[in-house]
Amino acid sequence: MRELIKYESRKYFKSNKIIMPLLFWILFLRVCYSEGNLSYVPSIVMSMGVLFFVMTWISFSYQEVEELISEQLLVLKLQSAELYNVSKFIFLLLIGLGFSILGIAFPMIQNLLNHFSIFNREIIIPDIINGVVLHFIIASVGVALGALFHPRIIKDKMSVLMVVTAAILGYAKGPIILEFPISKFVLWIFPPVYDILGSFNGQEYFDLQHMILPILYGCVYSIIIAVIQLICLKKVKF
């Protein structure tokens, strides 16, 4: 598994597909934390929302890096299609972790360089840890969503449009449900991004009580989608 992830990372980074999402993420962080006197929790929540889209983008584009023949050879070498598919998921989660750490490290460094004037209160260690954890949870939701639209599962050329629509509906389902309450019977199926981000409305600190539900939402959704993806890939094969 370790060797497979090393191979995946070498191929992925050589493909240059990470450059655009990484630049976008850095640019967002630069703009977001260019002003001072920000509230910590709302800033982190906004950054989580953007990371969800970035990770969906990365996950979706990553599925196209490996050519079909190359995938077939790897499956035969591993003697397990499941192991191969799980390794790809783990690799994406590792990228998600990297982006999450960057999403917290960047404002912390900015804060330090600006004599602790970026945020309107002192940042404590739990703020940092909780920020990374929540970023990682939302990143895993994005990874799951992008991975579900694997070219072997959804062969439609409109899959880019489909993944973008699913991501937007996941992000904006709260206001849609408020406007059209009946839509909640359909919109629950989309990623729980609004539910996760909305849990921190009006919060000054990330306390454990308010974090449990969003973490559960993110983990359960990601695991369900990952299992569905693995089942679909096992069924369609090559």
Next chain:
Amino acid sequence: MSAIISLSNISKKFGRNEVLSNINLTIQKGQSIAFVGNNGSGKSTLLKIVCGLTNPTSGEVKCAKRLKFNYVPEHFPKMSITVKQYLTHMGLIEGMPENKVQEGIQELLKSFFMEQMTDSQMKHLSKGSLQKVAVIQALLSKPDVLLLDEPLSGQDVKSQRKFISMVKELNEQGVAILMSCHEMFLVNQLSSEAYEIKNMQLEPLDVTKYTDYDYDILSFEKPEMEANIPAVITEMIHKLDDNEGEIRMVVPREDSNQILMQMLQKGFKLRAMKGIDE
């Protein structure tokens, strides 16, 4: 010999297009089977069904145990990593010890005249060199079953000879060889049993009628005016490589003179002629 794979009533459809229908076949340990047939007849699909990469539409594939399949695909993808990096990763992913992987790679790269290309990016390799990488990754470890899908396409004659001898050696060690190919020359060299896929069915071919051949390799320069190889000659050719400006063919020695004369009459210029073993 013991049966390791059995195919029962295998059918495969792509949409409404059926390519295989009610295929039954038992594959024994150490057997070497060739599947020949026209393009799109389902040869590659059958190989992929055998190793579980593709699901049959109906029917069943039974394996005696968990088998290790090594596979030489027909079209190997161009990648942005070097030959050595790719082969090293493949060996380690298979679970081979690092030193064995490095030894194996060095030996195989030397055997296939690729030592100079060790650090070349795979995306810059020619079709023939890429095909050699496909062969090397499959020969790094010993499998239970070796799947060969048009394995010789684009390779030079010396590498082809090396490949054939290595595959024969594996076969003698009990590795089952399943091969899809167009070339009767390769069937003659490697297979003890052959089937033609015709009308979605497997039709046994009499391989004994190909086994007594000695072969010559003829290389021709194409005439400036476009000329086709006469149909009567095409039927005699057991392997044909058509490169830009040059045609190389493997033909039964008894037909060499006739082929040579007809090709010269058609305006092709002879560039080289030698026995396959020279």
